Amino acid sequence: MINDKIKFVRNKRLLASRMDDEIVMMHPESGKYFALNPVAARIWELLETPHNLQEIVSKLLTEFDVTPETCKAQVSDFLENISEKKLIDKSE
C-alpha cells in the first residue's frame, strides 16, 4: 500500500500527447506505447507537479462521482501500476 510520504511525479523523459480526452505516451528508450483513459489522463495532468496519494484522491473526489474508499483503492493501484512501468517517478 502506498503511504502519503511518497510523492509521485511524471517521468519527464516520456513523450506524451493528448488525443481528445485521452493521452497517448511513448517511452523513448523501450519504444513502448501507453494509453491513458480520461480519468488516468486527469491524474497524469496533476502529476506535472509532485503529488501524494491523498492529494490526488482529494482532487478527483471533487471532479468525479466516486466514493472516497473506491477512489483511493483505484488510484493506489493505478499509481503502483504506472510506477512499475516507469511512467512516473517516486520521491520521499
Added chain:
Amino acid sequence: MDKKMATTYTYSAFGINISSEIKIPEFLPSSGDIQVTVSYGEVPKKLDEKIINGFRFQISADEFIIRYKPWAAFYVCNGNKIIIQPEKDADENDIKTFLISSVIVMLLHQRGLLPLHASGIKVDNKAVLFAANAGVGKSTIALDLNRKYGYPLIADDVTVVSAINNLPVVYSSFPSAKLWQDSIEMLGLLNKDLPFIRKDVFKYRFDNRPAFFSGILEPLLIFVIENGDKENIEIQEIKGVDKFNVLRQHIFRAKMINEIYAVEHFKILTQLLKSVSCFKILKHNNSNTLNELSVTIQDTIKQW
C-alpha cells in the same frame, strides 16, 4: 556507367530538390538548391553499425541498404544521398520504379519526415488524405474525387507529413499514379498507351500532371479506408488514442523501421492528429462501390 559521361536531371518531389543520374519522368522538374543526389555507383556490402538486419536489407540510424534481385542494390544515407548499383542487364525503368517508391521512402525517414501510406487531394487550401493498405483503392478514390469534384491531386501512394514550428504540414509527392486494370476500368480510362510500372507487374503508370498540385498544405482530414464485409459503406469518426493507434499502422514501412524512428514519428504523428479529424470508412471488398464511396467522402468534406 562511366561517371564522366553521366548526365544529371534535377527534380522536385516530397518538398525536396533532387539531382539524379537516372531519369525520373514521373517527378516534376526543378531549379532549386539540390538537397539530395541520386547516382550510380558501388553499394557497400554491409553496414558497420547495423541495427536491423533483414533478409535483403540492413538499416542503421543514418544508412540503409536494400537489394532487389535481379534489378539493383540501393544505398541510402544521411537523408541526402542515394547510390544505385544495377545488376547486369537490369531495365532502367524497372530500377526507377523501386527508386521512387520503397527506396525514396527510406530517404524520407532519414530526413526526419513522416511518410504515410496514403494518397491525397487538395480541398480549398488544405490536404485531405486517404490512408489504406495496398489494394484497397487509395489511388482510385483520389482520382475519382478529382474527376467528379475537381480537387487537385497531391499524392498517390506516399504522403509526406512534417512539422514546422510545431504545426503539421503536408508536402505534395509527384504527379503519377500506379493503377491496376480494374481501377482503370472503374475510372473509365484507356490503358492502351499506359506503360507498365515494371516489366513483371501488370500495374500501369498514369501521369496526372494537369490535375496535380505541387506545394505545401495544412492538413484538414484523414480518411482511413478498409475493406469490410457489409454491403453498405460505413463511416465513423475515430477519436482519442484510437486515432493514434490506427494511423500508426499507416506509416510507410512502419514495422521495418519503427525502432529507429519511433521518437520522431511519435512527435510528428501526434502533432498531425491534434490538427485533423479522422474517419474510418469500411467499404465492401467486391462490389463496385466507388461512386458511393466518393459521394460519402464528398458529403463529409462539405460538412467540414
